[in-house]
Amino acid sequence: MRYDLMLAGLLLAAPAAAQQGPLGLGTPASPAEIADWDIDASPDGAGLPPGRGSVAEGAVIYAARCAACHGPRGTEGAIAPALRLAGGIGSLATPRPVVTVGSYWPYATTLFDYTRRAMPFDAPQSLTPDQLYAVTAHVLHLNGLLPADAVLDAESLPRIRMPNRDGFRPVRGAE
Amino acid sequence: MPRLSRRAFAASAFAAPGIAAAQPLAVPPGMLAQGGPVDVPYGQPAATEAGVKRRPRAGPGYAPLLGTAGSSLTPLGDLDGTITPNGLHFIRHHAGVPAIAPEQHRLVVHGLVDRPLVFTMDQLRRFPTVSRLHFLECSGNTPFYQQARIRPDWTVQDTHGLLSCAEWTGVRLADVLAEVGLKPGARWMLAEGADAAAMTRSIPVAKALDDAMLAWGQNGEALRPEQGYPLRLFLPGYEGNTSVKWLRRLKFAESPFMTREETSKYTGLMPDGTARQFNFTMEVKSVITRPSGGQSMGPPGFREITGLAWTGRGTIRRVEVSTDGGATWQDAALQEPVLSKCLTRFRLPWRWEGGPAVLLSRATDSTGDVQPTRDALVAETGPNFVYHCNAITAWRVAPSGEVTLAV
Numbered sequence: 301m302r303y304d305l306m307l308a309g310l311l312l313a314a315p316a317a318a319q320q321g322p323l324g325l326g327t328p329a330s331p332a333e334i335a336d337w338d339i340d341a342s343p344d345g346a347g348l349p350p351g352r353g354s355v356a357e358g359a360v361i362y363a364a365r366c367a368a369c370h371g372p373r374g375t376e377g378a379i380a381p382a383l384r385l386a387g388g389i390g391s392l393a394t395p396r397p398v399v400t401v402g403s404y405w406p407y408a409t410t411l412f413d414y415t416r417r418a419m420p421f422d423a424p425q426s427l428t429p430d431q432l433y434a435v436t437a438h439v440l441h442l443n444g445l446l447p448a449d450a451v452l453d454a455e456s457l458p459r460i461r462m463p464n465r466d467g468f469r470p471v472r473g474a475e
Numbered sequence: 476m477p478r479l480s481r482r483a484f485a486a487s488a489f490a491a492p493g494i495a496a497a498q499p500l501a502v503p504p505g506m507l508a509q510g511g512p513v514d515v516p517y518g519q520p521a522a523t524e525a526g527v528k529r530r531p532r533a534g535p536g537y538a539p540l541l542g543t544a545g546s547s548l549t550p551l552g553d554l555d556g557t558i559t560p561n562g563l564h565f566i567r568h569h570a571g572v573p574a575i576a577p578e579q580h581r582l583v584v585h586g587l588v589d590r591p592l593v594f595t596m597d598q599l600r601r602f603p604t605v606s607r608l609h610f611l612e613c614s615g616n617t618p619f620y621q622q623a624r625i626r627p628d629w630t631v632q633d634t635h636g637l638l639s640c641a642e643w644t645g646v647r648l649a650d651v652l653a654e655v656g657l658k659p660g661a662r663w664m665l666a667e668g669a670d671a672a673a674m675t676r677s678i679p680v681a682k683a684l685d686d687a688m689l690a691w692g693q694n695g696e697a698l699r700p701e702q703g704y705p706l707r708l709f710l711p712g713y714e715g716n717t718s719v720k721w722l723r724r725l726k727f728a729e730s731p732f733m734t735r736e737e738t739s740k741y742t743g744l745m746p747d748g749t750a751r752q753f754n755f756t757m758e759v760k761s762v763i764t765r766p767s768g769g770q771s772m773g774p775p776g777f778r779e780i781t782g783l784a785w786t787g788r789g790t791i792r793r794v795e796v797s798t799d800g801g802a803t804w805q806d807a808a809l810q811e812p813v814l815s816k817c818l819t820r821f822r823l824p825w826r827w828e829g830g831p832a833v834l835l836s837r838a839t840d841s842t843g844d845v846q847p848t849r850d851a852l853v854a855e856t857g858p859n860f861v862y863h864c865n866a867i868t869a870w871r872v873a874p875s876g877e878v879t880l881a882v
Contacts, residue, residue: 319590321654325601326584326592333593334583337724340665340675343733380540393748397859399739404750407733414735417673418570421541424671468742468752 341413345458348412352453353434355441361431362438365420374442386442389463402443406468408460412436433457527553529563532633534626543571546613548636551783552767557818559639561694566701567613567637570671573721577705586727589656596705599689602646607688607711608817610785612757613637614714614741614862619849619882621858627879630769634868634880635762640818643709644692649684661727666708669723676717677731678710686711689722711816712787713755714862716741746857757787759846760865761794761821761838772876775829781822786840790814793839794821800833800869832872833881849882
């Protein structure tokens with residue numbers, strides 16, 4: 301009897317339940333509330349912020365904030381080979397592949413996304429969108445994938461076709 | 476009666492064991508006075524166990540970069556059973572351990588959902604809870620692909636120490652996702668950490684709805700900071716980095732987000748230049764932990780060979796052990812309970828006659844997968860694959876009793 305009453309109460313509450321999950325836990329999250337956390341950028345450009353930056357502007361940022369670990373030209377990997385950012389295009393099928401942004405990474409948006417969330421190593425999330433577009437443009441330039449006078453923004457970045465775009469094979473079952 | 480020198484006494488005892496009179500056993504001094512205090516707020520291992528500790532892999536290139544990006548390995552050769560003590564669980568971070576106040580921590584769940592929600596730790600703890608025993612293995616464990624980089628002096632801590640096992644407590648992710656309501660197009664979930672790498676991986680929604688957990692408990696206590704305190708994703712059987720620590724955000728989309736950790740890293744480069752991507756599940760694997768590299772056999776006689784077996788695909792069905800480099804194999808006993816996606820301890824009695832021996836173990840899992848030899852694995856993947864090495868490990872026992880890596 302009490303159970304029936306309880307059930308009736310739940311059914312009466314059903315219209316409100318559409319605003320809630322089955323347990324009613326959690327608090328609604330508004331876009332404004334999570335804006336500073338919602339930092340991912342996808343290959344189709346979703347999530348890229350407004351802004352723009354040039355290869356030349358990026359060179360200045362790169363020299364000041366990136367070169368110490370990655371090397372002045374990005375080919376050096378100044379403190380570890382895994383930190384090489386440039387070079388190696390065409391080397392993946394050789395016995396000594398050189399894995400870099402230019403030779404291996406399938407999407408230019410990933411470079412922006414990762415730099416935005418995790419770099420510079422000693423001050424993550426400190427670069428502005430303009431600075432991020434600029435340093436992304438410069439690293440792509442170091443790989444010969446953008447001319448020296450190039451400028452990147454949310455429209456142009458996803459359109460860059462990386463050399464190894466089609467180099468990845470999802471393992472069966474991952475889909 | 477002439478006094479024997481220590482050396483001469485030892486020699487005579489060796490020559491005629493059992494005949495020389497044994498010295499009377501001293502009464503332990505600890506029995507003759509009160510011992511240490513009872514009020515010990517958080518117990519520590521015995522001081523003489525101080526050598527049982529985590530450390531980076533031996534060799535050039537394995538020290539953590541700038542002290543915060545790297546790994547520290549579980550001393551598997553010093554441990555018994557299957558549960559890793561919390562202070563010895565392996566560590567792998569990309570940007571150090573953040574200090575997070577649990578009352579400040581939030582989990583945001585959004586994207587292709589009906590009701591974007593933010594959860595406090597208190598709210599998450601109101602869900603029905605679950606505890607499960609599972610292994611966690613870094614996909615870079617056991618770096619055997621490059622023969623030139625394998626060191627004979629590596630111990631099982633060096634070769635397999637990016638492997639641990641614990642009882643994880645938390646909530647089923649499926650229950651949390653019922654609260655937000657996934658939209659029909661939601662096929663991938665981005666999981667993001669609150670560390671300085673904002674570590675991110677894309678996970679298939681099918682896994683999120685299957686056995687994924689949001690965990691705050693590790694062997695009965697709160698997660699250790701280096702294991703993601705106060706909250707981590709836990710994906711049983713998947714490569715370790717996907718169980719994102721310090722979890723702050725889950726976002727749902729139709730396609731994978733192609734983060735750095737699933738394109739530039741954690742992909743396997745094949746000889747033809749293509750790479751395997753979204754290689755999530757850790758394959759069937761085993762290793763003998765005793766006797767193993769760096770250990771010494773002592774005098775000939777009875778020894779138990781013991782080790783660990785695991786698979787991300789289900790349960791361990793069989794472990795075979797060879798003491799002659801693979802010429803003959805014997806079935807090892809499996810310690811019950813044999814649990815899914817959990818370490819299984821195996822044992823085989825052995826009499827070491829004092830000669831050379833090469834010890835191998837080979838596991839088979841519930842799907843019928845059999846652990847490959849290193850040669851067979853490298854023939855399939857090439858030498859630059861980096862991740863998911865589940866090759867058979869060989870330990871060489873010298874007549875002196877010293878044990879070295881023989882892969």
